[in-house]
Amino acid sequence: MSSEATNKPLYRDINADDEDPEIMEIESYCVNCEKNGITRLFLTRIPFFKDVVVSSFTCDNCGLHNTELQPANKIQEKGVKYVCTINNSKDLNRQVVQTNLATISIPKLEFESPPNKGVLTTVEGIIDRAVEGLSQDQPVRKIQHPEMAEQIGAFIEKLKELKEVKEPFQIILDDPSGNSFIENPYAPNKDKDMTIHHYVRTRAQDQQLGLLEQENIEAEPEEEEKKEEKKEEVKKEEIFDGKTEVASFRTNCPECNVPCDTNMKLVDIPHFKEVVIMATTCDSCGHKDNEVKGGSGIEPKGTRITLKITDQSDMSRDVLKSDTASMAIPELDFAAEMGTLGGKFTTLEGLLVDIKSQLSGSNPFFSGDSSDKQRAKKIETFCQEIEKIIAGERLGDHFVLDDPAGNSYLQNVYAPEPDPEMTVEHYERSYEQNEDMGLNDLKTENYETS
Numbered sequence: 001m002s003s004e005a006t007n008k009p010l011y012r013d014i015n016a017d018d019e020d021p022e023i024m025e026i027e028s029y030c031v032n033c034e035k036n037g038i039t040r041l042f043l044t045r046i047p048f049f050k051d052v053v054v055s056s057f058t059c060d061n062c063g064l065h066n067t068e069l070q071p072a073n074k075i076q077e078k079g080v081k082y083v084c085t086i087n088n089s090k091d092l093n094r095q096v097v098q099t100n101l102a103t104i105s106i107p108k109l110e111f112e113s114p115p116n117k118g119v120l121t122t123v124e125g126i127i128d129r130a131v132e133g134l135s136q137d138q139p140v141r142k143i144q145h146p147e148m149a150e151q152i153g154a155f156i157e158k159l160k161e162l163k164e165v166k167e168p169f170q171i172i173l174d175d176p177s178g179n180s181f182i183e184n185p186y187a188p189n190k191d192k193d194m195t196i197h198h199y200v201r202t203r204a205q206d207q208q209l210g211l212l213e214q215e216n217i218e219a220e221p222e223e224e225e226k227k228e229e230k231k232e233e234v235k236k237e238e239i240f241d242g243k244t245e246v247a248s249f250r251t252n253c254p255e256c257n258v259p260c261d262t263n264m265k266l267v268d269i270p271h272f273k274e275v276v277i278m279a280t281t282c283d284s285c286g287h288k289d290n291e292v293k294g295g296s297g298i299e300p301k302g303t304r305i306t307l308k309i310t311d312q313s314d315m316s317r318d319v320l321k322s323d324t325a326s327m328a329i330p331e332l333d334f335a336a337e338m339g340t341l342g343g344k345f346t347t348l349e350g351l352l353v354d355i356k357s358q359l360s361g362s363n364p365f366f367s368g369d370s371s372d373k374q375r376a377k378k379i380e381t382f383c384q385e386i387e388k389i390i391a392g393e394r395l396g397d398h399f400v401l402d403d404p405a406g407n408s409y410l411q412n413v414y415a416p417e418p419d420p421e422m423t424v425e426h427y428e429r430s431y432e433q434n435e436d437m438g439l440n441d442l443k444t445e446n447y448e449t450s
Contacts, residue, residue, distance in 0.1 A: 023042050026039045030061065032064040033064070037064065041055050054068075055068045056068075075177045075179070079198070079199050080174075080178045082173040082174075082195075083196075086123060086170070086193075087165070089164075089165050091165070092163060093122055094182055095120070095183035096123060097118075097181040098175075099118045100118040101175055101177045101179075102115060102118075103175075104172065105174070107172065109158055109162075111159070113126075113129075123182075135156060185375070187359065188359050188382050189333050190328075190335035198339055248261050248262070249261070249262055253282035256284055256285040258284040260280060261280070263279050264276060275292055275293065276292070277345055278290065278292075292322060293322070298405045299407065301406060301427060302404035302405070303424065305400070305410045306400050306401075308421045315392070316347055317411040318346075321341065321401065321403075323338075324437065325408040326340070328400040330400065332397070336355070341355070348410070356386045359382065404429050406426070
């Protein structure tokens with residue numbers, strides 16, 4: 001196998017100009033005519049989101065056609081909820097990734113679409129699918145249940161009127177798996193018309209996703225004896241010291257799904273706190289990744305760190321960005337929501353390079369049939385300004401790291417003295433921020449164990 005073939009990524013950026021998209025074809029059973037059709041699988045990456053598998057089934061015998069989308073990533077640690085306001089016809093073109101676990105609702109019409117098959121569509125496509133689904137059995141309803149058919153017909157007209165956008169309306173995408181997505185057309189700037197909530201799943205949602213083990217059946221006496229033996233063996237083993245030793249465990253590579261090693265270590269950051277750093281390296285595809293978790297839980301208050309960049313040496317400052325932190329550069333009108341880039345322990349330069357890399361890659365919204373020259377130019381200009389900050393050509397700009405969990409850190413090069421170019425604010429979290437972290441329902445007073 002050539003080196004060119006081995007270095008080709010498994011999940012390539014979706015691009016309308018790609019002449020060789022590497023679509024896999026599989027002969028499959030048709031549930032309609034019971035003959036064989038063709039299933040086509042396309043593994044691709046959606047910019048600003050993640051990897052997905054797009055599947056399409058076509059039967060030449062009966063004409064049945066079906067498309068579906070499945071996330072290629074694991075179930076996320078938290079669920080996600082997008083609340084998007086549609087103000088004009090342009091907003092109807094927002095790209096939407098809806099997994100088979102996501103619920104879509106339109107509060108204005110008290111409409112809710114339960115989890116169905118996963119699709120890659122637009123806001124207008126969601127409305128069209130709802131209209132198509134409700135219209136499907138209308139001829140039969142008009143005969144058997146004329147009153148119900150009339151009510152559904154009136155509701156269908158209301159759905160169609162939404163596409164005229166005579167007045168703004170909200171659309172809500174709620175996915176407990178965390179793998180759904182609504183496009184931000186203003187990227188890299190913050191979307192003023194959309195809010196994103198990451199929430200802790202309920203036990204019922206975990207059970208729906210298959211994350212909870214089935215209730216344990218009463219163990220046989222022999223199994224109980226084995227458990228006791230294992231407990232004795234654990235007692236005899238040396239206690240693992242997370243501060244001096246590196247723990248290693250097997251996981252699957254998020255890029256090629258081949259088993260690889262993830263190393264984990266507890267690190268004490270001077271003038272801050274202990275954190276858990278996890279690093280993954282895949283020998284098969286070369287993928288490297290690191291993730292940081294707070295080692296001391298959620299702080300009583302949120303932390304907002306603002307650094308004024310006055311010298312190119314500021315790029316070498318250490319940065320600990322937790323997965324609950326948001327980032328902003330006010331002078332560039334840039335704002336990244338909580339969860340962007342995940343948890344990272346790097347330098348300020350490394351963080352800016354990661355932001356630039358995520359924005360400057362191949363993007364279906366800026367090339368080919370879906371090209372938007374104005375937005376493409378905006379992204380290009382933004383990346384050039386990021387390069388200037390890294391090179392020390394834009395002094396005086398501010399970098400803001402806002403973490404409601406209080407687990408992020410930006411190095412103070414004057415420590416233990418105060419840093420004249422950096423301010424650290426501790427603030428009370430809002431109800432919404434506590435809700436996103438699952439703190440509102442957490443009982444800590446008068447707690448009794450059964």
